[in-house]
Amino acid sequence: MAKRVLVVDDEPNIVLSLEFLMRRAGFEVQVARSGGEALRALEGEPPDLMLLDVMMPEFDGYEVCERIRAKPEWRGTKIIMLTARGREAERERGLALGADAYVTKPFSTRELVEQVKRMLDVG
Amino acid sequence: MGWLAPTAILVSLLYLGLLFALASWGDRRAEAGRSVIANPYVYTLSLAVYCTAWTYFGSVGVAAAQGAGFLPVYLGPTLLALLFLGFVRKILVIAKAYGITSIADFASARYGKSGAVAGLVTIVALVGSIPYISLQLKAVATGVGLLIAHGGGQDVLAGIGADTALIVTVLLAAFSILFGTRHIDATEHHQGMVLAIAFESIVKLFCFLAVGLFVTWGLFGGPFDLLARAGEAGLSDRLAFTGTRLGAADWFVLTLLSGLAALLLPRQFQVVVIENLDIAHLKRASWLFPLYLFVINLFVLPIALGGLILGGTVGEADSFVLALPLVHGQSWLAIFAFLGGLSAATAMVIVETVAVSTMISNDLVMPILLRMKGLGLARKPDLTRLILGVRRAGILLALLGGYLFFQGVGEAMGLVSIGYIAFAGVAQFAPLLVLGIAWKGANRNGAVAGLLAGFLVWLYTLVLPSFVTAGMLPQSLVAEGPFGLDLLRPTALFGLAGLNPVAHCAIWSLSVNTGLVVLVSLLTRPSDLERLQAILFVDVEQSRRTPRLWRGEAKVGALEELLVRFLGRPAAEAIWREEAARRGRPLGPEEPADARLVERAERQLARAIGAASARAVVASAVRGETVGPDTLMEILDETQKVLEYSRRLEQKSHELEAATAELRRANERLRELDRLKDDFLATVSHELRTPLTSIRSFSEILLDNPDLDAEERAHFLRIITSESERLTRLINDVLDLSKIESGRMDWQVAPADLGELVRAAIRAGQGILTERGVALEVAIPAEPTPVVCDRDRIVQVVLNLLSNACKFVPRPGGRVRVELRRRGAVFEVRVEDNGPGVPPSQREAVFEKFHQLTGDLNTQKPTGTGLGLTISRQIVERFGGRIWVEDSTLGGAALCFTLPVAEEVAALAA
Amino acid sequence: MLDRPVARLAALALVALVLFNFPTLAVVERIVAGDVPLLPFYLFGVWAVVIGAAAWLIERQGEE
Structure with a gap:
């Protein structure tokens, strides 16, 4: 059974690229274009991993992360935060809020895919 | 009667020995805490040291010559005594509160602990005392001479030398030194001395009364007989005011002077103020002291008149008290009369020399010696011997001065005339x-x-x-x-x-x-x-509540050392034990002494060596000197100064608050600017990284997936291209903005026709209009619309507004209207659309950097950089116009800007 | 408590000052018993009265 990945970003081209990469890696992909949409997507069956952009309208990535970590039933979802703001303070803030990894844009697609696979224990 | 003079001298010596015994007993009782003098009677008797040989011998002399003229000297002190509970009490309270040791010390302490005042008062007191002491010497010497003349014994004395006055001087000096300088602490009351002089007051009173009674009832038949005989002898004038040979003013002034002298003479200040054990004693003394004066004066006139009636001359009257018993064969009465005179004289000399020598050491010599740094006295381990030495020298000086005055002047003058010199001096x-x-x-x-x-x-x-x-x-x-x-x-x-x-x-x-x-x-x-x-x-x-006057650094040990040096070890240790007990802990020598302790030390020293010396001594131990004027102000005039001080403080704190607030504001502004700069950089970074992310991702996808079909490949390539364009625009905009903001923009300013520029912008934007299927209306007047500006930049502004409008209009059915019109001195350009419009709250915000409009109707994010309107505003304002957002007649937003109409001249010049 | 006797004693001092001085003494000077002037008797008399008054003022206050 394929692992499910939720891509959350408000930038259409980035969503497109991430969606392509995850599908190619063999995951089932779901897309959300804002924080609110992402939380709604979690309601049904939580994904195994989230690629979560930080700078988004409505809720930003930190808030989404915080809300997810507040709910015990969503514990299982791994979170990789993606951000175009590369400052150390923001990285630490993300990790403190419960993110499992923090990736700065632009990223190496190969490394990102590797990391996702590693985190989901997929060969 | 050859035995008379030697007997009198023997009795006198025995009497002096008795005084000594009495004094030591009084001191021992005082040390044992069972004072024998702590009652108003002994206090009153000690005040009677006022009655000296002047009273004992001299008053009769005056009465013989001037009748009642001797009385002002006793009426004055009577009036003073009535003021004991008022004015005099206040002096006592002050003296006790501040440990005053003498009248010089009192004056000095009052006038800023001034050494000058202390020294001057001492000198005046010393100079004033000399005639007074000489009076006593003269009286005693005359008495001795009289006894010898009447009672023989010249042969006994011949061997010693005829100068009885010198012998008397030396004896009195030795006696005073033995008597008066046994203790160092000048306020540690001389209880033994007070007891001795109180005893002397009894002796002189009884001896004088005995002579008076003998004259009135022994030589005459009572006062009426005496009076009648006086009338017969033509002495009635002695009973009238005219007989005093004084004027009304003289009488008044002498009364006043005597009243002052009863307090201000060094010995009087000593017994009234310094030796007082309890202020309450003043109460009974206020009538007992006048009573004593009253009684001792009762027989002055009878003795004077009796002497004159019995053939004495006015010139001899000073010795009537002694002579009358002598010539009438009452040898033992004569010896008692002499003893009474001796007691009056010795009491005066003892107290006077103690008082004056204390002043000489405390207020004149020690301050000078202590200030002479070369002597290094302030560091000497034990100064008690030096102080005692100075006091002894002072006693010798006073007595020697008295002797010399007697030799030079005294022989020619009456006792009372000499005494008055002293009165006027101390007044x-x-x-x-x-x-x-x-x-x-x-x-x-x-x-x-x-x-x-x-x-x-x-x-x-x-x-x-x-x-x-x-x-x-x-x-x-x-x-x-x-x-x-x-x-x-x-x-x-x-x-x-x-x-x-x-x-x-x-x-x-x-x-x-x-x-x-x-x-x-x-x-x-x-x-x-x-x-x-x-x-x-x-x-x-x-x-x-004595204020704390010292502030500075003094070690407890240094202060203790001072006390040991000036007061001796037992006294110093007693004080230290007391202070330690008060604090409930021992005082360490290295510990800094607090103000209270320094104060206490100064007060204790002041008791021993006077205020002026104590201050100099403590100043040597306390670094940091006295408190500054600011602190003094607080103590002074408490309410007003404290209010003033707190007002100033408040003002200061207000100023400080204001400055702090300003600083805080400036700081906040700086932090805000810093935050804005950081935000800007972070936003720029984000805006740059976002397209870069897409470009890199798709490039890598294309590289890693050669198996992609052609359509997908083309799609990805188009994304890479458009993201690259976005990146380019962004970089251009950021550069433009930074150039404009830093003032480094290279403006190409020239006259232009605004209508033409708008048209040019529309031509440039034709592509996007067509792409989005927007219906464009244009309303530009035909007449010239001259402006002065940078053509390219204004075209950029119009194009920016146009493309903004295109982004928000619905698709399909988008409508955009561009209008140019003149409004007074400006041309207005309006770009209207039928999009969602801008809510009033957002109308200023849209001009901020990287402000992205929310509520985008398109599913795609706006492709703008978020800097377009910011740059447009900078450009328009550069050329004197303004730019804003309002509602459009088409239902959406109207973005409008103005530019000033160029002057005719400028237009022509073009 | 002390203030009233203080004021009274001061008043007594003032009265005594007047009685011991001119012009009072000028009046006394005119009073002659036979040919014996009375000045000393007057002065000692007033003196005694003043002392008595002071004693009365002070000692009475002590009993209160």
């Missing part, structure tokens, strides 16, 4: 003392000026004439004035003639003295310390 202390405790305004300069002037007037008008009387100076000086200047005659200064010389001197010296104290005090500024001391003295009842 010079009255202005600075009375004003000092009643008027805070009196200051050191005033005190010094007044005392010095009064002293000089006294020397000139009273002491100088006495030298003339003694034949030491030419008679013409008094009769005609110096250099024949009549106005300067010493006893009729500036024509004030017809007065008794003493009254004349008192009137002049006290007027000049008082006038100068007041005048100079008003004209000069006191130091802070003087002002503080003035308040402490004048308001003594209110300021019993």
